[in-house]
Amino acid sequence: AFPSAFAAADLGATSGRVMVGRVGPANLDLSEAHRFPNRPVQAGGSLHWDVLSLYQGVVDGLREAARSGGVTSVGVDSWAVDYGLLDADGRLLGNPYHYRDDRTQEAVPRVWEAVPAEELYRTTGLQHLPFNTVFQLGAARGSAQLAAARTLLLVPDLMVHWLTGTVGAELTNASTTALLDAATGTWSGELLGRLGIDPGLFPAIRRPGDVAGPLLPEVARATGLAEGTPVVTVASHDTASAVAAVPADRPGFGYVSCGTWSLAGLELDRPVVTDASRAANFTNERGIDGTFRFLRNIMGLWLLTETLRTWAGEGLPSDLAPLLARAAEAPPFAALVDPDAPEFLAPGDMPARITAYCRRTGQRPPADQGAMVRCILESLALAHRVALRTAAELSGRDLDVVHLVGGGSRNDLLCQLTADATGLPVVAGPTEATALGNILVQARAHGLVADHAAMRRLVADTQHLRHYRPSGDPHAWTAAAARVGLG
Ligand code: LFR
Numbered sequence: 162a163f164p165s166a167f168a169a170a171d172l173g174a175t176s177g178r179v180m181v182g183r184v185g186p187a188n189l190d191l192s193e194a195h196r197f198p199n200r201p202v203q204a205g206g207s208l209h210w211d212v213l214s215l216y217q218g219v220v221d222g223l224r225e226a227a228r229s230g231g232v233t234s235v236g237v238d239s240w241a242v243d244y245g246l247l248d249a250d251g252r253l254l255g256n257p258y259h260y261r262d263d264r265t266q267e268a269v270p271r272v273w274e275a276v277p278a279e280e281l282y283r284t285t286g287l288q289h290l291p292f293n294t295v296f297q298l299g300a301a302r303g304s305a306q307l308a309a310a311r312t313l314l315l316v317p318d319l320m321v322h323w324l325t326g327t328v329g330a331e332l333t334n335a336s337t338t339a340l341l342d343a344a345t346g347t348w349s350g351e352l353l354g355r356l357g358i359d360p361g362l363f364p365a366i367r368r369p370g371d372v373a374g375p376l377l378p379e380v381a382r383a384t385g386l387a388e389g390t391p392v393v394t395v396a397s398h399d400t401a402s403a404v405a406a407v408p409a410d411r412p413g414f415g416y417v418s419c420g421t422w423s424l425a426g427l428e429l430d431r432p433v434v435t436d437a438s439r440a441a442n443f444t445n446e447r448g449i450d451g452t453f454r455f456l457r458n459i460m461g462l463w464l465l466t467e468t469l470r471t472w473a474g475e476g477l478p479s480d481l482a483p484l485l486a487r488a489a490e491a492p493p494f495a496a497l498v499d500p501d502a503p504e505f506l507a508p509g510d511m512p513a514r515i516t517a518y519c520r521r522t523g524q525r526p527p528a529d530q531g532a533m534v535r536c537i538l539e540s541l542a543l544a545h546r547v548a549l550r551t552a553a554e555l556s557g558r559d560l561d562v563v564h565l566v567g568g569g570s571r572n573d574l575l576c577q578l579t580a581d582a583t584g585l586p587v588v589a590g591p592t593e594a595t596a597l598g599n600i601l602v603q604a605r606a607h608g609l610v611a612d613h614a615a616m617r618r619l620v621a622d623t624q625h626l627r628h629y630r631p632s633g634d635p636h637a638w639t640a641a642a643a644r645v646g647l648g
Contacts, residue, residue: 164183164184164185164188164190165183165184165185165233165604165607165609166181166182166183166184166226166229166230166231166232166233167181167182167184167232167233167234167235167236167599167600167603167604168180168181168182168194168222168223168226168232168234168235168236169181169182169235169236169237169238169395169595169596169597169599169600169603170219170222170223170235170236170237170238170320170599171238171239171399171402171593171595171596171599172199172215172219172237172238172239172240172316172317172320172399173199173239173240173399173420173421173595174199174240174420174421174463175198175199175421175466176196176197176198176199177196177197177198177199177215177218177219177222177239178193178194178195178196178197178222178596179193179194179195179218179219179221179222179223179225179226180192180193180194180593180596180599180600181193181194181226181229181232182596182597182600182601182604184600184601184604184609184610184619185609186609187619187622187623188623189597189600189601189619189620189623189624190623191593191596191597191600192229194222194223194225194226194229195218195221195222195225195226197214197215197217197218197221197222199211199215199218200214201259201261202256207258207262207264208258208259208261208262208508209256209257209258209259209262210243210256210257210258210259210316211256212245212253212256212257212316212319215316215320216320216323219237219320219324220380220383220384223235223380223384223386224383224384224385226384226386227384227385227386228385231386231387232386232390233390233603233607234390234391234392234393234603234606234607235324235376235386235390235391235392235393235603236392236393236394236395236397236599236600236602236603237317237320237321237324237392237395237397237599238317238395238396238397238398238399238401238402238595238598238599239316239317239320239397239398239399240260240316240398240399240421241315241334241337241398241399241400241446242260242290242292242293242294242297242315242337242338243257243258243259243260243294243297243315243316244257244294244297244313244314244315244316244319245257245313245314245316245319246306246307246309246310246312246313246314246362247310247311247312247313247314247322247328248309248310248311249309249311251312253319254306254309254310255306257316257319258297260292260297261292261506261507261508262292263507264297264300265291265292265296265297265299265300266291267300268296268297268299268300268302269291269296269299271299271302272295272296272299272356275355275356275357276352276355276356279436279439281295281339281352282434282439283434283439284342284343284349284351284352285339285340285341285342285343285349285352286343286432286433286434286444286445286453287336287337287339287343287444287445287446288442288443288444288457288458289442290458291503291506293337293338293339294315294337294338294339294340295338295339295340295352295356296339298340298356298358299356302357310359310362311361311362312328312362312364313362313363313364314328314330314364315330315331315334315335315338315397317331317334317397317398318330318331318334318364318397321373321392321394321397323380324376324377324380324392325373325374325375325376325377325380325392326374326377327373327374328364329364329365329366329367329371329373329394330348330363330364330365330366330367331366331367331368331369331394331395331396331397331398332346332366332367332368332369332447333369333396333397333398333401333446333447333448333449334397334398334401335348335366335447336398336445336446336447337398337446340352340353340358340363341447343432343434343445346366346447347366348360348363348366367394368394369394369395369396369397369401369449369602370393370394370449370602370605370606371393371394372391372392372393372394372606373391373392373393373394374391374392375388375389375390375391375392376388376389376390376391376392393602393603393606395598395599395602395603396448396449396598396599396602398446399595400418400422400424400446400454400456400595401446401447401448401449401454401598402594402595402596402597402598402599402602403418403424403566403567403594403595403598404416404418404424404428404448404454404566404594404598405448405449405598405601405602405613405616406566406591406594406595406597406598406601406616406617406620407428407564407566407594407617407620408564408588408590408591408617408618408620408621408624408626409562409564409617409621410617410618410621411561412558413558413559413560413561413562414427414428414560414561414562414563414564415427415549415552415553415560415562415563415564415583415585416428416563416564416565416566417545417549417563417564417565417566417569417579418566418567418594418595419461419462419565419566419567419568419569419570419572419575420461420462420567420568420569421461421462421463421466422458422459422460422461422463423458423459423460423461423462423500423541423544423545423569424454424456424457424458424459424461425456425457425459425544425545425548425549425552426443426444426454426455426456426457426548426549426552427454427455427456427549427552427553427556427558427560428448428452428453428454428455429445429452429453429454429455429556429558430451430452430453431453432445432453432455433445433453433455433555433556435555437555438455438555441457441551441555442457443455443456443457443551443552443555444456444457444458449602449613450613455552455555455556456548456552457548457551457552458501459500459501459541459544459545459548460500460501460505460506460541460544461500461541461569462541462568462569462572463505464500464505464511464515464537464540464541465481465534465537465538467508467509467511468511468512468515468533468534468537469481469484471509471510471511471512471513472512472530477530478530484530484531484534485534485572485573485574487529487530487531487534488531488532488534488535488538488574489535489574490531491529491531491532491534491535492532492535493535493539493637493641494539494637494641495525495527495528495532495535495536496515496519496524496525496526496527496532496536497524497536497539497540497543497641497642497644497645497647498515498518498519498522498536498537498540499518499540499544499647500537500540500541500544501544502518504517504518512533515527515533515536515537519536522645522646524645538572538574538575538578539578539582539641541575541578541579542575542578542579542581542582542583543582543638543641543642543647545563545579545582545583546579546582546583546638547642547647547648549563549583549585550583560583560585561585561586562585562586562587562588563579563580563583563585563586563587563588564587564588565579565587565588565589565590566589566590566591566592566594567592567594567595568592570589570590570591570592570627571592576589576627576629577629577632579629580629580630580631580632581631581632581633581635581638582635582638583631583635584631584635585631586628586629586630586631587628587629588626588627588628588629589626589627589628589629590624590625590626590627591620591624591625591626594620597620597624601616601619601620602616604616
């Protein structure tokens with residue numbers, strides 16, 4: 162059969178892209194129609210997403226997709242938790258906040274006063290992250306903006322709203338708000354009531370594979386796509402799309418979806434919500450087909466990109482490739498940090514924060530740039546190991562392979578270190594797992610791919626994957642981690 166083309170609008174924390182995927186019975190071929198920067202804006206004392214510029218990037222990308230031959234449908238995904246508010250006329254009320262804005266700090270204890278942390282976890286199954294939507298809404302309490310709001314749309318749902326004029330709340334992303342009941346997969350009226358949040362803000366849940374609606378005529382005109390082109394609901398949480406496309410062929414796999422964040426864990430068919438999983442801060446985010454992502458957020462390559470940004474600002478070398486070569490030569494285990502230490506969340510001078518962390522924990526800070534990069538990558542690999550082992554323990558599963566997908570799978574040293582630290586083979590790739598997951602859910606909705614297993618097989622058969630065998634002594638990692646209390 163002639164391959165059908167699908168457009169995936171995939172918004173990441175540093176850039177957005179529109180990818181076109183051509184899907185046939187034995188092909189899956191991805192090309193980039195358009196890439197555009199995502200530049201958060203600090204204004205009025207807060208950090209915001211420039212969602213109009215992101216939407217413009219999506220429209221520009223769809224125009225390129227139309228030029229390259231048109232598409233059968235369109236899907237949108239992005240990072241999670243952040244939202245725009247619409248007023249009674251359906252207009253956007255202000256720019257959405259960035260999850261790295263620090264205004265939720267004071268809201269967390271107030272939310273927990275209304276609903277204790279244990280109970281919040283028991284109901285939602287969500288790990289505590291200070292920026293979860295529940296805390297952002299806590300911080301917005303009493304604001305004029307929230308009082309005027311009639312509809313809350315997570316970022317991909319906002320894009321879909323502008324593309325189609327419809328409103329809905331896509332399930333996988335809704336599950337990251339900490340307002341969804343883990344057992345039922347619907348908004349928890351009980352939680353909303355106790356938190357004093359208007360339940361009317363939340364649109365009905367949509368599922369991956371549902372059709373959100375056709376492009377608005379003016380959007381079809383602006384992009385050159387055919388009138389009536391459907392926007393298909395995909396797994397709009399980027400991590401859900403990425404994990405949907407993990408090229409695994411058997412159940413015993415762990416994954417690390419590695420980009421700005423490293424999301425490390427397992428795919429389960431039911432949530433694990435126990436005291437132990439709460440203590441370990443493990444989350445149960447929803448995936449496609451009733452699956453759950455049992456994982457922990459690890460600060461990820463953010464540590465490295467902020468480090469490079471700082472160095473560039475200081476006029477120091479900041480090209481990744483030569484720095485990675487120097488890191489590969491640097492002595493192992495010279496210094497290790499907990500990537501999830503709260504001081505690493507906000508934008509800023511990461512090398513200085515890592516140096517301060519090392520001093521505070523009695524370690525000699527990295528002496529040069531190569532050592533700093535090595536410290537970051539080893540610390541991430543160690544965090545991957547701890548998260549994957551803990552996930553396996555808490556869910557009673559055995560792991561025999563780790564799939565590392567996303568932009569981080571391009572980082573050879575990180576892939577090898579992850580294999581070494583976990584003592585497991587690592588299959589690296591695809592880099593564009595998120596866009597592939599987005600496209601494959603659309604292709605399946607159009608009947609081109611039979612089921613989830615067939616989606617994964619298609620990725621495995623068509624995408625470039627690299628294999629890493631564990632090397633060195635895994636006990637060296639245990640010893641190094643124990644030395645700095647990160648076991
Ligand atoms: C990754 C991701 C994570 C989420 C974080 C913030 O891009 O979606 O899964 O925890 O961004 O939204």
